[in-house]
Structures are given as C-alpha cells and as structure tokens.
Amino acid sequence: MNTSLIQKYNIPGPRYTSYPTVPFWDEAKFSKEKWLKTFKASFEESNSEQGISLYIHLPFCESLCTFCACHKHITKRHSMEDIYIETVLKEWHLYVELMSSKPIIKEIHLGGGTPTFFSSDNLSKLINGLLEPSELHNDYEFSFEGHPNNTTKEHLQTLYNLGFTRVSFGIQDYDETVQKAIHRIQSFEQVQKVTEWSRSIGYTSISHDLIFGLPFQNIETMTESINKTKRLRPDRISFYSYAHVPWVKGVGQRGFNEDDLPKGDEKRALYETGKQLLTGLGYEEIGMDHFALKTDHLYTAIINKTLHRNFMGYTANTTQLMIGLGMSAISDSWYGFAQNVKTVKEYEAIVTSKEIPIFRGHILTDEDLVIRQHILNIMCHLGTSWSDESLKFSKLNTVLEALKEAEKDGLILVDKNALKVYEEAKPFIRNICMGFDLRLHESRPETQVFSMTI
Structure with a gap:
C-alpha cells in the first residue's frame, strides 16, 4: 500500500458502529421519555417481521487485560452473579411491559466483560428468563463471547442446548511476550481445546479475535499467531487494530510503555501481512476488520447485500431495534440511542427501583x-x-x-x-x-x- x-x-x-458517534450525541435534547417513544415506534414497525436483537452486557472479569477499552468490573467474587442476572431480567421485564405484543427475538449476543465468568446455571437462568415472555424468530441466531481460559465444556453445551450456534473467542496474540504485556496469558493448547469442543458440540460458526498493533508485536510474531490460527481454521476472524485510547480508559491501557507499541508503517505492515496470510488461507475480507470463510453466514450476507453493522460490529442479521441490557449497555431504536449507567452498583439500584437505567442518549x-x-x-x-x-x-x-x-x-x-x-x-x-x-x-x-x- x-x-x-x-x-x-x-x-x-x-469506527462507526453508530451515527452519530457517542462523543457527538446531543445529550441536552435527550430525555428518557423521548427515547421510549422511539423505542415503542420502532417495536411497532419491526417486531412482527424482523424481530428484535438483544445485547446483554455481562461486565465481570477476574483480571484486567491492559489492551481492553470495554466497560468492565474486575472481581473474583462470583457471589455477584446471582443479583446481576436477576437485575438484567428485571430490566428486560420493564421493557416487555412497554410492548404492545410478544417480542419476537431474532438475535441474542452475550458480551462483556467475560460472559463465561458466569456459571452455566446462571447463564441458563438468564436465557430462559429472556425467552419466557417472548417468541423466537424463524431465523434466530444466538452468540456469545468466550474467554478460552474459563470457557468450560459445560458452558458450551449449556448454551448450545439453549439455541446458541455462534461463539467468539478472544485470542489477541499467541506470543508470550505480547501476552504478558497485555496481561492476557492463554496457551494455544487451551484455545485448541475450546475450539474443538465447540465443533464437536455442534457450533456452526466459531470466531477468533486477533489484534494487530499490540506492544512488542512484529512481523514474525504476527505470522506465527496466524499460522497457529490456520491449524484451528475458525469460521470467522476479527482482525482488529489495537485502539490505544488511554485518555478514555486511563491506567487500564498503560500497562506498557508507549515506545513498545508498533506505529505508523510498522503497524500497517502488521495488517498487510495478516491480511495477505488470511486471504491466502481462503478467508474473504468483510467490510472492515472482519474475515470469513465462504461457508460462513457473514460471507453470505456480503453476497446477498444483507450485511448490517451496529454496536456489536458486523452481523448477518438486520434488525431495526436492538435493546441493550446490563450495566453500560447501549440500545438502538434506529431513531435514537440510549446508554445505561456505567457502574454495577448504580445499575442494580435503579432497576430495583423499577426504572429503566438510562443516563444519556441521542434522538436522531x-x-x-x-x-x-x-x-x-x-x-x-x-x-x-x-x-x-x-x-x-x-x-x-x-x-x-x-x-x-x-x-x-x-x-x-x-x-x-x-x-x-x-x-x-x-x-x-x-x-x-x-x-x-x-x-x-x-x-x-x-x-x-x-x-x-x-
């Protein structure tokens, strides 16, 4: 190039997962009442044909990855799971009460944080609670993000039995020096194990997330990571540019020296090398940052011109209404955006008071x-x-x-x-x-x- x-x-x-982008939302003209009006209008327009999407933010992580810009809550206290799941279901029912008919769910995505921080029993309680007042779209798709180190075979089997067919594993990089710098240490053998479990159980789309531009990465380490990925051949690969935004996340992205980051031409060479290797393995580039085999739904969506993009990134499912549940989750009615409060304590308190926990947004x-x-x-x-x-x-x-x-x-x-x-x-x-x-x-x-x- x-x-x-x-x-x-x-x-x-x-990165345009929305427009307007969050920093340019007109919060002065926003109100919860206006948002709910757009929510109701969008539900009436789209539920019966398209169905709706649900994004569930499960924010807990046992340790901090220093590359991560997500909203998360670091804890080893698994006793926090129960009340959080109960609160998410209470929030869902606050929305259901506003609906004029049964919601038809087309898409559920569990993001984080670390969704597999939660026990299989709690994840089962969550999904069954979401589905109880709902119907399923004929073409529904459920997906979740799994951490290779704590995703168990029980997690995978439980979620598969509940209708999940897509799983995305956060890999980032296999090099030990890079892993130590970003505080994300996981072996290839562990990734191989959870990938093979997923296939044997019946997951039809397995995705691996890789990042270029991380500290200490170079052409050799990038090549080695993709060669290892080649051995597992996931259906999709998200190949993200590391977004270094320490002014947003503070110390969480200061776990290494600025001089350790590849920059400019060096960083671009990592992308070009990765892209060349991936396309040589039969992956097709989808939009920005995404690659998929021709057998995957994401590639089919490109061919059929049905590819969609929202706060979850690229998706093969187009829905006008996406409801975000959980701490910091963002909802999209097409006509407006609304974001939940950003701490677990405040989120649980507001929902317990029977209020939808929105604190800001934008009406388009x-x-x-x-x-x-x-x-x-x-x-x-x-x-x-x-x-x-x-x-x-x-x-x-x-x-x-x-x-x-x-x-x-x-x-x-x-x-x-x-x-x-x-x-x-x-x-x-x-x-x-x-x-x-x-x-x-x-x-x-x-x-x-x-x-x-x-």
Whole structure:
C-alpha cells in the first residue's frame, strides 16, 4: 500500500458502529421519555417481521487485560452473579411491559466483560428468563463471547442446548511476550481445546479475535499467531487494530510503555501481512476488520447485500431495534440511542427501583437518519447512492467537496448520484465515512477523541 497515503490518512477517527458517534450525541435534547417513544415506534414497525436483537452486557472479569477499552468490573467474587442476572431480567421485564405484543427475538449476543465468568446455571437462568415472555424468530441466531481460559465444556453445551450456534473467542496474540504485556496469558493448547469442543458440540460458526498493533508485536510474531490460527481454521476472524485510547480508559491501557507499541508503517505492515496470510488461507475480507470463510453466514450476507453493522460490529442479521441490557449497555431504536449507567452498583439500584437505567442518549434528527444510512451503506457495501430523493440532504455538495481529495487519491469514484469505494481502499473506509460525518465537522474537537484510523 502507498506509504504516503497511509501517512496522510492516519488520523483520529470513529469506527462507526453508530451515527452519530457517542462523543457527538446531543445529550441536552435527550430525555428518557423521548427515547421510549422511539423505542415503542420502532417495536411497532419491526417486531412482527424482523424481530428484535438483544445485547446483554455481562461486565465481570477476574483480571484486567491492559489492551481492553470495554466497560468492565474486575472481581473474583462470583457471589455477584446471582443479583446481576436477576437485575438484567428485571430490566428486560420493564421493557416487555412497554410492548404492545410478544417480542419476537431474532438475535441474542452475550458480551462483556467475560460472559463465561458466569456459571452455566446462571447463564441458563438468564436465557430462559429472556425467552419466557417472548417468541423466537424463524431465523434466530444466538452468540456469545468466550474467554478460552474459563470457557468450560459445560458452558458450551449449556448454551448450545439453549439455541446458541455462534461463539467468539478472544485470542489477541499467541506470543508470550505480547501476552504478558497485555496481561492476557492463554496457551494455544487451551484455545485448541475450546475450539474443538465447540465443533464437536455442534457450533456452526466459531470466531477468533486477533489484534494487530499490540506492544512488542512484529512481523514474525504476527505470522506465527496466524499460522497457529490456520491449524484451528475458525469460521470467522476479527482482525482488529489495537485502539490505544488511554485518555478514555486511563491506567487500564498503560500497562506498557508507549515506545513498545508498533506505529505508523510498522503497524500497517502488521495488517498487510495478516491480511495477505488470511486471504491466502481462503478467508474473504468483510467490510472492515472482519474475515470469513465462504461457508460462513457473514460471507453470505456480503453476497446477498444483507450485511448490517451496529454496536456489536458486523452481523448477518438486520434488525431495526436492538435493546441493550446490563450495566453500560447501549440500545438502538434506529431513531435514537440510549446508554445505561456505567457502574454495577448504580445499575442494580435503579432497576430495583423499577426504572429503566438510562443516563444519556441521542434522538436522531431527519438529517442524522439520512447520514446514518449513507455511512451504513459505505461500511457494509463499499458505496452509497443518493438517486432516491429520500437520501439527499442539504449539505450533500459540501460532503462531496470534502471527499474530492479522496477521489483524487484514487480511494473512491463519485458520479452524479453515487459513490463507490475501491476494493483496495478498504483500509481507508473510516476516513471516507468521516467525509459524511457532519457532526464531526461541526464539532471539530480540540483534543483527541478517537483512535487512529489506520
């Protein structure tokens, strides 16, 4: 890849799991009442056909990984599990009471934190409690994130019996020096064991998460990690750029010296090496950061143009309404976003008082909705169009003017009514979306808010 373009476009930018992105939510105009109004409208529009998605945030971890930017609660006290599960189910029932009919669940994802911190019995109690007042969509899909060190065969079998067919294991890197630096020590043998258990039980989509840009990584360690991944051949691979955002997470991302991080051309070479190795193994690049075998649903979604993106990343399931349950979870009604409070203690107290525990959010304007669709189109389908009058907006010419440099640099092709991103320009997709991001343009933050795009 052209080194000068990498240097030119490697600037701070959003990952666009939403639009507007969280730092530019208009919290002053948000209220819980407004959010619930959008929630009810979205439920009425989409439940009977699409169904809804549930994201459950299970925040507990026994130890802190120093690369992690997630909201988590570090503890070894497993006695906290019971009341947390009970609280999540109470929150779910607060939403169910607002629904005009039975919710039809199309998607459940357990994220964290570490979902497999919880016992099999508690996970079973959680899922059965979610399903009790609900119906299942004909094409439902359940998935969870598993830590290789504490995911047991009982976890896998229990969740499979409850309808889970997808599991994602956080690997990050196999090199011992890198693992020590990020405080995430797990052997290849352990990853192999949980992967093979999953296959033997019947999971149809197994994913491994790898990260490039971690401290002490180099071409040799990256190559070795992917060669080990090759032996297990997961159905999907998430190949993320390490987002170094210590101003957001503080000491949790300061477990190593800044000089230990690969930067610039060195970091980009890690991605190019990883991509070349993965595509050589038969993985297809999906949007940004994701790779899948042609037998996986994520690849099918690309072919069928049904790929979707939300706060969970890329998904083969499109739902208009996603309800986030648990501490810090974010809900998306398409017309609005709402985030729960960020501490376990406050979350449990508010839900116990029979209140939905939202503390901030954003209600999308008509312009936001149009911009959101364009950014979603670019992130999922490498292009967008405004030939339909409903996708035109007042500042379209301003956006296209801002993207002329990207067109000049050979990243995009723009004609009268459409924009196309060239295949080889995928690494710059966040930069291209930034051209449409009117909230970012208007705010012009003076301090760094996002990780680097490349």
